[in-house]
Amino acid sequence: MADATFLDSTELVLNMGPQHPSTHGVLRVILKLDGEKVLGADCVIGYLHRGVEKIGENRTYQMFAPYVDRMDYVASVSNGLGYCLAVEKLLNVEAPPRAQAVRVILTELNRIASHLLWLGTHALDIGAMTPVFYCLREREYALNIFEKYCGARLTTHAFRIGGLQYETYDGFEEDCRAFCDMFLPRVDEYEELLTGNRIWIDRLRNVGILNIEDCKAFGVTGPVLRAAGAKWDLRKAQPYSGYEQYDFEIPIGENGDTYDRYLVRMEEMRQACRIIRQAVDKLPSGPIMGKVPKVMKPPVGEAYVSIEAPKGELGYFIVSDGSTQPYRLRVRPPSFVNLQALDRMCRGGLVADVVAIIGTLDIVLGEIDR
């Protein structure tokens, strides 16, 4: 914001963050205000930079897998899936059907966990204190399944290149079914708390509108794009890991405002439950690990694989020079791209809505700064 130094007497520059609790981490937003009105918003990122891509270039393919969990730590399973699929494409192997189905179950569970954390914190930002407790309560069930399956709750490292390391535990299917049975009424409960609530509607409706053209121009993906009315979901558009076998809907919104994005995510949680149920019902038996060499040396070449992470399109681009380490590794994080639309969404709105807009974008700073 180069012009920020030449202020009118009524204009004010306000620094929001990096320690502001509503920026969901260490995001700093420089706001240019005219009274209550936002004239512009500039994001300063990088406070959480750890050089994950560079670390990837200095680790072998298997060794880098745990690090990707630490980018979007709220949806670590999705990160692992994207990375494993990208390396599998380089190696030209495919995970066996059972591994693919288990991957789908865990990824969808993670989508629910991620959306729950989003819902809780988003509501908390706006001033609804109650939902966060309920959301975290249900999230715990999903994390318990992860813990029982792979031994960790947050940074799971659940998948390995070529398939899975761990066979499912006894009672995995029952746990997943019980989770779905328990969870669907709970989504209705959240909706009872929020959807009709007048304060919630007043704070969200017509706030931070991002229409479909803007979404495309900024490259915004995920629920934000779908709330604008585009039926675009990579699980349907380019199915991976056997998503073509499952029957589910892509919820879309109409106005592209914050309220629509809320509704889209709520419906996505229900659809995720539907996918989990189907995947558990027809969980194939068989091996869980494909034929991958112990020392991975993918042929010279490059691969890009993108998946539908809870926050949008998560892509991994890997260049191999034939050695055991990637020559170049690049991540396309959904949060980073979605955040670029913040200025457009805030401009002309009120300063109080900035918090709502940051919340609705569902960003994770670990992924933005990498």
Added chain:
Amino acid sequence: MIKGMGKLLRSIFLVDLLQGMWVTFRTQHPKNIVTEQYPAERPKVAERYRGAPRLNINPENGETLCISCNLCALACPENLIVVTSERNEQTRRKELITFTYDTSRCMFCGLCEDACPVDALELTQDFELASYSREGAIWDRQMLEEGPRPTKYLA
């Protein structure tokens, strides 16, 4: 028209708010309380939990199971395991001398326990790894075999 009236009445009688309040009220019931009182109530972690490392010993003769193959150290992305061994001239076998494991840098990814060919190294269900000093986070062979020593409190 009727729909509009309904909406008006609903907003006059605060139906939306009362609905939400009722959800909150329902969770008051003691059987709906899920909070864990952590230090008093020990959580039961899963069997596969990846927590504190342990170097298994053979329960029969008390000898370590580790064959000093160094595979765990090679598998670790953080290079935090150091294994030293010596060849026993009589048996011609490698014998473990020291084994250090720096838990302060470990991310508990489990690659080392997957790499171990004899299941000597294992990540256990112990999840309380805090120590009073940085040195306390570096576990030596004795600590890995016997579990962490109890902390000495200052009188």
